[in-house]
Amino acid sequence: MRSQLRTGAALSTLAAMFVSGAAFAQTTAATDAAAGDGLGDGGVYVDAQSATRQGDLITAQGAERGERALVRSRGYTLRANQVAYDLGTGVASAAGQAEIVSPNGDVAYASQLRTDAELQVGVAVDFATRLSNGSSLMAATAVRRGESANELNYAIFTPCPICDEKGNPKTPSISIQAEKVVQDEELRAILYRNAVFKVGGVPVLYLPFFSHPDPTVERASGLLVPIINYDDGRGLSVETPYLHVVSPSEDWLISPQFNGRVAPFLNLQWRRRFDDGTIVLRGGYTYERPFGDYDADGDGEADIPLETESRSYVLGWGRFDPDGPWRWGFTAERTSDKTLFDRYDISSPYQDNGLYFGDQRRLISQLYAERQSERSYVSVAAFSIQSLRVAQTNEDALGLNVFEDDDSLPVVAPLVDARWEPEAPMFGGRLRLRGSAVALFRDAYVGSPVLRPEMIPATTLGAGGVDSRRLSGQAEWRRIVTTRQGLRFEPFVDLRVDAYSIGDLPPALGLDDATITRTRAAAGVDLSYPLFKPLRGGASLILEPVGQLLIANDPDLDPRIPNEDSQTSALDETSLFAVDRFPGYDLLEGGARVTAGARATLRWAGGRTASLFVGRSLRADREDGFRVPIPDNLTDLYDPTGLADRTSDWVVQADFEPSDRIRGRAHALIDSSGDIRRAEAALDGRWGRRNLATVNYIVDRSNPVEGPLNRNYEFVQLTAQQFVYGNWGVATAGIADLDRDQITRSEVGLLFDDDCVRFELGYRRDNTRVRPTGPSEGVYVRLNLATFGGSGYGRSEQR
Template identity: 25%
Template sequence: MADLMRITALALGLLFLGCVAALAQTTPTPPAVLVADDIVVTPDRRLIASGSVEAFQGQTRLTAQAIEYDANAGTLIITGPIAIDNGEGAVILADQAELSRDLQDGLLIGARLVLDEQLQLASVRMNRVGGRYTQLYKTAVTSCRVCEDDPRPPLWQIRAKRVIHDEEERQLYFDEALLYWRNTPIFYLPRLRMPDPTLDRASGFLFPEIRSSTLLGTGVKVPYFITIGESRDLTLTPYISNQTRTLEFRYRQAFRKGRIVFEGAASRDDLQPDDQRGYLFGVGEFELGRDFRLQFDVELTSDDAYLSDYGYSDKDRLDSEVRVSRTRRDEYIQLSYINVKTLRDDENDDFLPSDIVEALYDRRFFPTALGGEFRLAAEARTHLRQSDDPGDSDGDGVADGRDVTRVNIEADWRHTRFVGGFEVATRLGLSADAFEIKQDAVFDSTDSEISPHAAITLRYPMVRHDPGGVSQVIEPVVQLSYVGGDGLNVPNDESTFVEFDEGNLLTLSRFPAPDRRERGWAAAIGATWARFDPDGWSANLTIGQVIRQESQGDFTVSSGLGGLQSDYLLAGQMKFDGGLAIAGRSLFDDQFDVAKAEFRGSWRNDRIDIGSSYVWIDEDDQEDRPDPISELSFDGSYRIDRFWTADLDWRYDLTEGRAATARAGIAYSNECIRVAASVTRRFADSTTVEPSTNLGFTVSLRGFATEAGGHSQVRSCGKQAK
């Protein structure tokens, strides 16, 4: 019976509002719909709806206890509690209201405006004007959760004489705004404009950051965000302290088939008072058609210490690159130009390969007559030094002005089949290498060679399944290979640092670049073991060694690949269901003398994310390392509770017996505020970089479009943070 009465009331409401709309001689508006438990139409053309009233006008939805509609005046008198949702993230709550028939104009008493379920604006009185503007008088604004049973004020609020919300521009305008922390006023602004939380991009000030540095003093950064159309924006950040006057910037632009981002800074400071200092970093990528992609990366700085002094980057070599490439399933093409600038105080840019041009082509075919896979690879590279001196003025064994051009072509046929449980992989091929060397008094100007190569690899995988669901896999492997040729008399500019790991155990050449190759007969022997437990943990282990007919003189001592027998390679990792993971790799000889070792352990759960690493690399004059490297590092974060998070990063040089860098931070974040503080210490010292300590402090008020991103916890009533 109640449902029948409600349906009848709905029909009467629709009929009445339809007749009114037909008689009105105004601009057509979307039809109105009224639903209520009870609807009465009086003789003087007044409609009275009561009991769970709902009204719809376009996207706008209104709920109230009662509505009285005066057709002669065209007004709605509404009794609360009232809720008006415009369908675009704005909700108005009020005790009582008098509105126009289309809900676009009118007066609301005891009203609150809620934007995007984040920002609350509570006022004594609210006016709706033209369906676009909402004016609130004697207003308190906050994004903090307000609990009725908690007498305390929110953590922060902005009190204003008047606030105007522009729904079209999605902006908030404050008159006589005063920011409060609890009940304590912080600062006053006669006029203030802020974007509402439904707006993704808006010009205006972002939240400032306070920074203190032993090099630059104490200062403040005040970013200003500028929108330039729908696809571009610019952020300018003045950084003012008693030691520096800096302007930082970031420019972003999106294109139909690409994007660019540039960031940089310009400074005048007391560290180098006579110099204009600055840097520029930029990246971009564009689709060129036919699957080609253009990418660029720009890295420029005014001096070697600027990036470190201001904390913009830890890089000690800058590389700018322009690349055109295409990646397809069976083909890869690349053409690139790279410019390198060193920031190390023991290197001279004039003597380093600073301009590099490289072209790559990789293609694979699947011949039906032979079976298997045929690969063709070609690479051309030129690197130039700024110096023209063919001699060695600094005594490092490298000609100061040596320029090198090389071309490498390799053709391979590969085939894999299974015979009696063995996986047999065969490889046959031919390599052609040609070099041109200029401005070097030691090496010939040209050299070339054609080298055949062949390899056969045998694997015998063995699998065991235990009744408890545990699976184990053991796979011994052996590879016999041959690379012909006598080797070229060319300088080593690219393969100066060689790594021996499980990834290149079965390759024919373990040099990182084709400017040199391993020659002669060689055998690679190894085995892999893996275990998978249904309880959630797994482990794997790899061991291997390379044995040669003749030693390779181009390998360094610490590479583990010198001599007739390489060092033993041992690598493995374990993962547990509780979030614990351990991984390590080591190279050691027959006397268990370790050349290189690295270990990493980490533990992650809902509250903890920590990790620690240890690295050991033996001394090696061939790699310009007169002393061994022994370093311990730690990184982690701890979620103290729902709102507090602490993090720590620390790196300790065991050889020097001192810390290299350290950083600690703590942050508080909830639904309405984020506060973060950090301290960073750099202990390293050189002729261009000085030890320094930096303190940072930021406060972000959530609820505006300028807030800091990221997940936030919402406080529960009765459990607010002290």
Template identity: 30%
Template sequence: MLRRNTNLPRSKSGSLLAFAALPFFVFSGGLLPAQVSAAAPSAAPQSAQNEGQNPVDFTADTLVFNEREQIVTATGNVEFIQNEKIVRAQKVTYNLTTEVVKGIGEVTFLEPDGNVYFAKDIEFTKDLADGFAREFRAVLVDGSRFNAETGKRVDANELIMTKASYTPCEPCKKNPEKSPPWQIKAREVVHNAEEKTITYDDATFEAFGVPVAYTPYFSHPDGTEDRKSGFLAPGFSFSSQLGAGVETSYYIDIAPDLDATVGANVYTEQLPLLLGQVRKRFEKAEVEVNGGVTYSDRRLDDGGVTEEARGHLFSQGLWNIDEKWRAGFQTELVSDDQYARQYDITSEDVLDNYIYAERFSGRDYAAIRSLYFQDIRVRERETDQPTILPEIEALFMGDADSFLGGRFSGGFTALGLNKSETGEDSFRVTGDVGWKSRYILPIGLINSVELSARGDSYYTPDRDGVEGQSAYRFYPYAHWETKMPFARDFEDVQAVITPQVALTVAPDIDNENASIPNDDSRDLQIDTSNIFEPNRFPGYDRVEDNSRITYGLRTGLYDRNTNEIEVFLGQSYRFKEDADLFADGSGLEEQKSDYVGEIKASYQDNLSLNYRFQFSGDDFEPIRHEVDSLVAGGPFSLSSTYLYAESLDETDVVDTREQLKTYLTTELSEQWSVTTGAIYDFAEENDGFRRASLGVTYNHQCYTLGATLQKNYTRKRVGESSTEFFVRLGLKNIGEFEG
């Protein structure tokens, strides 16, 4: 029963119990209004509220005022509630003379977000800026726990805990006192609410109760903001080329729109790799710059080794000028073709560098750009990568059904190519207009008609005493495509058969004009994605002239659960033979093209198959096979990619390629998984493994531990094969330590 003594004096800032409740909310991050009316005596919970303030509800078995000592005491199941925040204690006292508030006996504070704080007793003095708690504990909403011998709040900003520990691991259900999988113990832990950091003095990292690492000082963000200056989690690795390595980096939060990261990768077999990153945001733009520099060994073509300065510079930027215009750039530069893979900078074969500006307006598009490519494939190259200075493009598209049931379109391009190695520079200007319509007949026949005309102009400047040349080309065509789907429903599936035919009419074009170089149309290869295109060359430099017919058949079975199996087979036939137009291996070098097709199948999440093929149009000999598959069932998941492709003239693909990639993941339990992978080449001259790897991962509620062993079998120009070992340790709420 709540009992209140008579003639109770009021505190300076409101009712006694409301003021007594305030320290608990301040200690745990909450805040009560200073002015709250006193509650009347009652056996039920009471509400206190001043005009404009939130109410404070409280209950207690007794409420007593000692007039001689000027102490107000609430005892027995004391509870305060405000804004869904709850404070409970067995006893609360407030000394009006010293203005000290004490909570005694299993003090508990519950926040609306689920965080819970505990203390054996707690005390605040004067203006509530300072406080002290004994046997302090905290259980956060994510399960993380703090335990401390004492907790002290200073200036309402810092919470200082002594002999404290932190862990995000859930306690053992059978033995809650058992040491967690990992925790950080420290002589002192300080949480600075203003700087939003947690710092540890004399910190020891424990694994299963065993100390494994010590640091005199450790700090990390408290998780309440995304960015905070400090050391990032280190990484560890081993490579047969670089030796054992450790990656250290420091993040610098310079301003809300600017930050930087500096660091170094230190190796036992090579000098350190110094790294840096800067990121800047503007009102309508953003820029990021990454770079690295070192002085290390590089293998020469003759097998020798030289030591030299090496590095990389990567950057990118984007400027959203207005609703229609934007501009940007990207740089990807490395010192040599071995550096990027040796230091795991990128796995790309050709690095793209460009600057551009582009405009979007409805269906229209315009752009101007310049490009530079750095080829870092570690082998002899057949292609001289050009520099594009510049490329201009404008595309226009009219409204649908604006003329004869179709829409007009137009385009303009201009291109300048510079080849530093061969000096074969060229300039090109093109313009085209077209009309396209799509309609469906009442019987279900789907038709599309396209009319197009394009003019090209080329100029090749003087080179090696040869006078510059100009060339012009006019390329019109008409293209009609029709298909008729036939569907039949069965009990559980629907069967669909769709024959498809296309007729393309075009004049005879002189594609052997020496004044027209071929820079963007070399890698033509027929497949299911381009067989019905009116011009199957991927670029502008070559056009597919003369007339032809293309035909194919697509059939499939589909059920209501999105399971399906689909098959396509197609071929094209040119009315006039032109053996010199297409490269050998393209599938179009004969009057009758190769057969191309695709088989796709999927069943729930357990089976996925995509088989793409090309067979000779004469004798059905295999030219190309590409198979992507995924089989998953129970604890196993196997993904595979198989490629077989014969050589393609006029490209870097000068040898027959045959390669198999496989990855197998086995879930041994909810925590344990094993991953194996391999890349195997079947090519006659370079048959054998290219890469093999084995990885083991353990996932726990509060940490992840993984290890991967990888063997790289490299070609002679890179040097010796390499062995790498990676370890990844992820600690909940702290970060990942990997290499």
């Protein structure tokens, strides 16, 4: 920046000091400019109505009512009604509608300006500039004092537009007005004296002194925007994050949370970038009793001891990608309390940062490495899981909810997955080889659906967790053949071998540890015949019937093999035609089956589309090995997969986009009786310039019998915003639990939104059953401002 300040007029440098990013070096700017205009380093170009020269002083005058005079030198272009330039000293001055353009395109304006060759002193009167990020800066005078200080007097800065769409002036939504603004280049900071913050032109805050990092600084230490919240358990809560920048590649975020009713909670985050990777570690700590509803009998006292003790969490991850085919990483996720995140409103605790993801309300700690080349892939991982899921809700006292037992979840060490594909075709087709190995260890007994119905003992007394190890190998060959008529054949052969080692089966079964092997050989052909028909008005219709014939041997579903990775099957248009339609290895299909479906796609003007797919599969024989006991009635079996009967569920998928403002999608699994087993649908709509709404619906009816462990659910989620007058509108969001006939979460608020600020003030209620404090309600405030200088941090959850 300093070299740039020494090359051109003071006015341009005063504008550039508010522009983030690296400046051009003097020699680079001058060389490039000289190369572009042919002036050389010392040449001057003048274009004016009249120009005179007395010695080294050139004076150019513009037309009385017309074009301004123009002087160009060293890559800078200066326009004004009158311009004077001293060739010997390099002193330049301009008066009347002065405008200067630097070599990198920055533009600034003034009524008068003057600078010397070394830029030790520079003055601009009625200074104004529009920065590259859309911000505007204006001052009565702008002065450069010495090498490291720039001073603006009676200045106004705003990140908001100062003109409407028609070019008429308007009051910016947010601005800072100050008696004096000084940029200290050595401190890399901008200092304000008598600063007044205005919202809509109305003063809302006065500070005698105020400072923030120079926008040329990518990150700088300092306080971030505080987070204000209210919760029935914590009371009024204020979180005050402070960013401490250690170096360009390392920083800390210290974010204490001060609560009205309970002890403070300290959040910390450390980030470090390396040459080939990144590490992010988050953590939090407090010393407090658990708070919430622990009184189930209503006598006014907690039903369990509530002790004051240390409570904490850690959420960390790292990824490293050195040169070569190998890369590796880790995640470390644990919490001392099942409801800590809910009680203290920790932001974004469930993130997908590793090779394997923990699903909602489950934390995963893992170490992994993977190698990928053009024709191969291999990964090795080990992980353990902590569950924060509620297994059984206590409606009388949510603080006494029963959570999923962590000992019932396996420790996976290791999990190996490998794939290889030779470059040369084999028998005119493509060959793929795949291998997999896994070892799982459990401390606690788990019945269905991990154990098959015939392996569930009459008594679980003394039963521990079943341990299992699996080694699998698979080879798949496919070839695509297309006839002249457009019929596409894809014959395939699929061979698979599994070997299991099972240990610690329930003692009541009287079975020893066992080694089990099984094989599956499958062959078949996929067929498709796309048909295209042009319609009037440039529209078209595409109809694509697809089918599959597959024959395989009996997979021999040994009941001693636990089902760890194939407890559900989410059929869709793609997986319906897969050889293995389960997500994992433990369940295996065999026998003969025919699968058929069709997709119709309509396209018409303006890129509008609509498509529908319907398909299902027919088996030669039933497969009762896919059935599991109903959770609250172990003698009654049901099929959670939709693949046990001779006919599978119907798969129905639809997508439609009738305009660039409306888009929808739907997916459903429908059983043979016409009942919906699972379904989800979403509709996005926009109208006007900023009005929008999104509706999501999801239902699961795969468990046919009611009971305390029933996992059926049905939800509707809505988010919308509607502007009523100018930038003012209303916003709403909510989730409805149709099974319980209850609004789980809801909020409605007043909204102001323009190009540089979004403000919401409203009411919200949280009625989730996980919260130990019960329903929470209150007023919320959300404020998002156009950035004055980014910190690199953000919160994915709005508040």
